[in-house]
Amino acid sequence: MDSSSTRRQATRQKLFEAAVTLIAEQGFSSTTVDEIAERAGVAKGTVYYNFASKTVLFEELLRHGIELLTASLQTAADENAERGGSHVDALDAMVRAGLDFISRYPSLTQLYVAELWRTNRAWQSTLMMVRQRAIAVIEAELRSGVAAHELSEDIDIPLTASALFGMVLVAALDWQSYQPERSLEDVHAALSRLLQGRVGGTVASG
């Protein structure tokens, strides 16, 4: 009764892995169920034994991804708080966690980005939830930073959170696509500089 449910679990995992790369490469509708089954090394019927439909498989895949991302961001924020870091440090830690996540799950990220701002989609609500949960962690940190007078009072919290999210997202995707040989530290340092406003003006450094 345990070994059997483990077998199912393993099959579902294989299907997730096959689906995520194929859909990231080709998009949802041009990826066929036959392809997913083939790459997972499984018969087509198995896909339908494990998931009600192609759409449901995709939705469960997305939901599975949320856990990974939110947990990652939240852990970064919490660990920073425990070690007594400032709120700016927390943002920095979250940038790092974001980069880390994207480099670990590039296909998943690609796939989110491709679908995130599409309207008229069955899974739109699932995606809004992903975005909302990620952004909420950033917003919370910005709010605390403002309360602690670490950050300017007149920043626009939701918009700044979006912008930071976008900064990390696009920089990381470009990193993966066009300069994959660079180290995470390197990329992180560049974004850190931007985040901390050390880009404008040699004033501070000279």
Next chain:
Amino acid sequence: MDSSSTRRQATRQKLFEAAVTLIAEQGFSSTTVDEIAERAGVAKGTVYYNFASKTVLFEELLRHGIELLTASLQTAADENAERGGSHVDALDAMVRAGLDFISRYPSLTQLYVAELWRTNRAWQSTLMMVRQRAIAVIEAELRSGVAAHELSEDIDIPLTASALFGMVLVAALDWQSYQPERSLEDVHAALSRLLQGRVGGTVASG
């Protein structure tokens, strides 16, 4: 020879407009040629009279979009230079131009984003060109800024350009999707603050 090509031109324009919204909403492969023709108010045969295939229609649409964006960014940079603005001002003007573009052509933007980091696509090279041309304008401005000692020497030019691009892109898409009632000025002000490093620390303002 001119009036006839004008009629064709008008038909092509209608097809572009129909295609861009449909594809932004549904994606390329789930948008049918019949739908595009119907929304454009044109017979299916006309689509094939004007474009060799569905894919070609899409590729020409993308290429048409490049002109709009690059021209817009370049104009912003040039106008700033003419009025004797600093390089930081130029970046600011480009952020504004970016926001302006995205609010004017939201579907086009959505569609680019959805396809930009996909691999294995017929039109991947076209998309890389879009990205490259947009980023190049930003990079050029960053480089000049460094040369003029307006910006720190140790910024990572390509990565910073990517990050700025992403910042504007994501903030603007979120603005359009979730807070469309806000004014461009408002959004621009928030991003400007982030760009100029006035987020971290009430120090500068207090």
Next chain:
DNA sequence: GTTTTTGCACTGACCAGTCAGTTCAAAAAT
């Protein structure tokens, strides 16, 4: 009279989803 558009029937490939049948390990019966 040439270019462009229309309307519509048709084809062939492709693909999501189905279903009758197979496999096999573990439980039950003997």
Next chain:
DNA sequence: ATTTTTGAACTGACTGGTCAGTGCAAAAAC
């Protein structure tokens, strides 16, 4: 211990529908 039964997991050929692209004669626009 051996045989039988059970049922969850899996298989792959098949079906019904969808859609890109074609062909073409007639109409409309220029």
